[in-house]
Amino acid sequence: MTLRDGEYVLHWCGDATEEYKYLQIKFAEYAPDRVDGDAFRGAGLFSLNAGDEFTVSSPPSGVVPSVQSQIPVSENALQLFLRTGSSEDELDGIRAIYRIDHPSDLQDRWLYPSGSIEDEPCAMRGATGGG
Numbered sequence: 001m002t003l004r005d006g007e008y009v010l011h012w013c014g015d016a017t018e019e020y021k022y023l024q025i026k027f028a029e030y031a032p033d034r035v036d037g038d039a040f041r042g043a044g045l046f047s048l049n050a051g052d053e054f055t056v057s058s059p060p061s062g063v064v065p066s067v068q069s070q071i072p073v074s075e076n077a078l079q080l081f082l083r084t085g086s087s088e089d090e091l092d093g094i095r096a097i098y099r100i101d102h103p104s105d106l107q108d109r110w111l112y113p114s115g116s117i118e119d120e121p122c123a124m125r126g127a128t129g130g131g
Helices: none
Strands: 002-004 007-011 020-030 034-046 064-068 077-085 095-100
Touching: none
Parallel strands: none
Antiparallel strands: 002 007, 020 034, 020 077, 034 064, 077 095
């Protein structure tokens, strides 16, 4: 994940995924109390291929949003939760959690679910999840 033009961008580093039918992105902002929010919920047949990028405002091809709200960009710590599955009730696919302590650190850099920040997407050896 990176921050580009005021929006969080997710980049898929792994092999082509199976097909999913549901995508959900939630966040928790710590400012100063925790505030939880739904950034994206959408349904439709989709898969991710190596190098695919998507955002809340530009989801993967095939996904039709039912909830679409920007993720706050501030200097507050943030956690982002990405999940996919066969339905809203069966989120049995990709699960990734990103902890963003300082969003400004992500400008032109890539955060991995492991917490590592790199200069390039998929730069980490063996990276298989979203970057």
